[in-house]
Amino acid sequence: MPTTPTIARIWRGRTRRDIADAYEPYLRAEGIPPLEKTALGVQLLREDRDAETWFTTISYWADMQAMTAFTKGEPTKVHHLDRDAEFLIELPERIEIHRILVDRRGLR
Template sequence: MPTKPTIARIWRGRTRREVADRYEPYLRAEGIPPLEKTALGVQLFREDRDNESWFVTISYWADMEAMTAFTKGEPTKVHHLDRDPEFLIELPERIEIHRILVNEQGLR
């Protein structure tokens, strides 16, 4: 039986619109694969606004212990990618960690 996630770890970052199309493939190549190897699931979102683009990565974890093992004991610490300072308007200072209260995935 597959493990259901109980924890969602959420990272948010924003770029200027003119660099968003370069940041997205970088984030896909460097930020997402480590999560795909370890987390139960991962999603990447992008919202383009007038002058900036927001990126949100949500990874799903069986429990706090699994997430803490992935983050080497610091689940709320932001681990910036090497080129984040080049792309992001400011470096995010925190990660959100949420308990999943409802997990119904009837999306079609």
């Protein structure tokens, strides 16, 4: 199995701006640890706008088989956290899966 990621799995969700500070630690505690245990890497991004905040989670996978094993055979299905309906403006309906074509992290 390669140790270099070839797949990026991207989830996006948005909250009201006034509850984003409460959702972030919940997402860090409940959504990120399972990815840290299985994926080759994970990033959590936050974009604050006037009335809403977008959160983006990107996980990196060796290949489709590794990602499919993590998602129990359904790589594009969204697996919502227990409290997502409480925090998110709407529940995301899809996950993006991208092949990584160029990865030059750490280079000049």
